[in-house]
Amino acid sequence: MSRPTPTVDDYMSRNLITFSPDDDILMAAKILLTERVSGAPVLDSGGRLVGMLSKRDCLGIVYASGYHQEWGGRVRDYMSTDVATIDSGTDIIKAAELFMSSRFRRFPVMENGRVKGQISRADLLRALVEHWGSVA
Structure with missing residues (x-):
């Protein structure tokens, strides 16, 4: 009897660092570094997802400073x-397919139009090891 395939909800990170569009970019970059996360959702004052900020995005500070x-x-x-x-509610196999076909390292996890968490490539690898690792 096979076990049911786990969902994104089973493996996502729930305690997220989030930013506001009005936050200072240097402060946000420092938080990404000190918290050792590669990116975080950006939410408006109503808690709606309006963007993502990654370490790669923060490199734009250096690039822009050369011109301005x-x-x-x-x-x-x-x-x-x-x-x-x-x-x-997306199953882990479908989530892996999304990661394989995109350049993103993480996806905000949505439920009823709101950010509920975030799932990363590492979370999916953890699902693989925990769910299917003992099958071999």
Whole structure:
């Protein structure tokens, strides 16, 4: 008898670091570094997802400073707004397919139009090891 395939909800991170579009970009970059996360959702004042901020996005600070001779700005100036999401009920196999066909390292997990968590490539590998690792 096979076990049911786990869902994104079973393996996602629930305690998220989030940013506001109005947050200072240098402060946000420092948080990403100190918390050792590669990216975080950006939420508006109503808690709606409006973007993602990654370490890669933060490198834009260095790039922009070469032209404007100043450091800084707001998260909104650097965040990615082309955000792919995944539903909390999506099974892990479908989630792996999404990761394989995209450039994203993480997806915000949505439930009823709200961010419920985030799932990363590492979370999926953990699912693989925990769910199927003992089958071999």
